[in-house]
Amino acid sequence: MSPALHELGALALVEGYRRRDFSPLEVARSLLDHVARWEPQLCALYAFEPEAVLAQARASEARWLRGEPLRNAQGLSLDGVPATLKENIATQGTPVPLGTAATELRPATEDAPPAARLRELGAVLLAKTTMPDYGMLSSGLSSFHALSRNPWGLSKNPGGSSAGAAAAAAAGYGPLHLGTDIGGSVRLPAAWCGLFTLKPSLGRIPIKPPYAGRVAGPMTRTVEDAAVMMAALAQPDWRDTTSLPAQDIPWLQAREAQDLRGLRLGLMLDAGWGLAVTPEIRAAVEAAAGVLERAGASVALMPGFSTRAMIDGLDRFWRMRSWLDISALPAERQAQVLPYIRAWVAGGAQLSASELFHGYSQMAALREAAVAACQPYDYVLSPTSPVGSFPAEWASPINDPLRPFEHIAFTLPFNMSEQPAASINCGYDADGLPIGLQIAGRRFDDLGVLRLARAYEQLRGPQRPWPVPPEADADPASEAQTPTLIRRSNPLANRGRAGYR
Known part of the structure; x- marks a missing residue:
């Protein structure tokens, strides 16, 4: 059976428009019908305006009919291709709540760089996607947005902080979704939602505002x-003051699988700290490594390279930074931040200057350890997460604000080292939930990571079908039944109505 129009990939959509097999307006209508069936359960979208989507699609259709689709200097067009952006990536005229009811809502004055690039190519921006308060959680829990859920199981968490982006991609809200990542925020939700994602090298995709470890990455x-x-x-x-210089990288070569013969792959199954890898995830990652080894790569076990001292230092630094931000808010707005986050940042109030400086220094220590450990290998394989998805209502896999980072031991180091790292589905647990394989490369070898992931994508065999919307009379036991399509259309009317206080 042929896929529905909204299920087609970006290049297939552009080719269909070029050949006039279908139009951007037809695709938009197909997508909006699909979103209407899914969104009341998933709550993945923010600032969703169906009429604005149709208006963008009509404008795109007119450009195609004139033979004048928007393109960039390299000839790439995304004219009429649906896309979403995480809500902390500013789009002009839309408030940026940062996932929290504590934010004073003001329309953004300009498009952030990723939004500007997509508009220049004619992409149809379906909506923004939800995130937890300040992006501080690997969860879909938010004091501003309704609770986001995982399409593979509505009782489960999509992960975060790019929660809505992961749920939207897994549910088939069009082909292109963009999240952000400072410790695993595209890779963890991609793993738990069965997606592919790339956390690029720092500065590869310009973003605003930039800061240490923060990147934007595709979730598809x-x-x-x-x-x-x-x-x-x-x-x-x-x-973006970290933006890398212009480079002619043939990104679409990633459609061609990399020759694995002679590649040296490290296999890391123990990060050195954090939660133990579950037997199911370990077996799936080992099986993925075996697939690549049989195709010609050499695989060697490598020890973990990060330490408890490193993560405790980072924890202290980030607590202080967040405590300074939140404690500066008026008391009534502080009270609107999720209790889990308030409990975590409270420890920042007691830190000394020496503790803060030592914590900051651990970013450099982790960076040096990561680069040195990866040096003998072309790429490093590991679990993306040591554990599977968790209850939708939880803030993290162990739901303990005193131990907030136990699940990011495999992802965090590659933010600090600025290395590219991807997550790709490599299996399913006993409950049918996806398992992620992380592939990390040397700094700036983003294309190599993509090509190795493509090789594995071709070798891994058939995947389970993507989730489909539940029946209209289904009864997910949660606020997921809220009529999101109506309530989300006006972001200024949304605050304070949903979430966990």
Whole structure:
């Protein structure tokens, strides 16, 4: 059976428009019908305006009919292709709540770099996607947005902080979704939702505001669609002071599987700290490594390289930074931040200057350890997360604000080292929930990571079908029944109505 229009990849959509097999307006209508069936359960979207989506699609259709689709200097067009952006990536005129009811809502004055690049190519921006308070959680829990859920199981968490982006991609809300990542925020939800994602090298995709470890990364169902997003977004922008210089990278070569013969792969199954890897996840990652080894790569076990001292230092630094931000708010707004986050940041009030400086220094220590440990290998394989998805209502896999980072031991180091790292589905647990394989490369070898992931994508065999919307009379035991399509259309009317206080 042929896929529905909204299920087609970005390049297939562009080719269909070029051949006039279908139009951007037909695709938009197909997608909006699909979203209407899913969104009341998933609560993945923010600032969703169906009429604005249709208006963008009509404008795109007119450009195609004139033979004048929007393109970039390299000839890439995304004219009429649906896309979403995480809500902390500013779009002009839309407030940026940062996932929390504590934010004073003001319309953004300009598009952030990723939004600008997508608009320049004619992409149809379906909506923004939800996130937890300040992006501080690997969860879909938010004091501003309704509780986001995992399409693979509505009682489960999609992960975060790119929660809505992961849920939207897994549910088939079009081919292109963009999240952000400072410790695993695209890779963890991608793993728990069965997606492909790339956390690029720092500065590869310009973003605003930039800061240590923060990147934007594509979240898609396929490696090809992620490569298309890289071709669109990996363009310098002066507003990001970490932005890498212009480089002619043939991103679409990622559609071609990398020759694995002679590749040296490290296999890390113990990060050195954090939660133990579950037997199911360990077996799935080992099986993935075996697939690559049989195709010609050499695989060697490597020890973990990060330590409890490193993560405790980072924890202290981030607590202080967040405590300073939140404690500066008026008391009534502080009270609107999730209790879990308030409990975590409270420890920042007691830190000394020496503890803060030592904590900050651990970013450099972790960076040096990661680069040195990866040096003998072309790429490093590991679990993306040591554990599977968890209850939708929880803030983290162990739901303990005193131990908030136990699940990010495999992902965090590659933010600090600025290395590219991807997550790709490599199996399913006993409950049918996805398991993620992380593939990390040397700094700036983003294309190599994509191509190795593409090789594995071709070798791993058939995947389970993507989730489909539940029946209209289904009864998920939660606020997921809220009529999101109506309530989310006006972001200024949304605050304070949903979530966990």
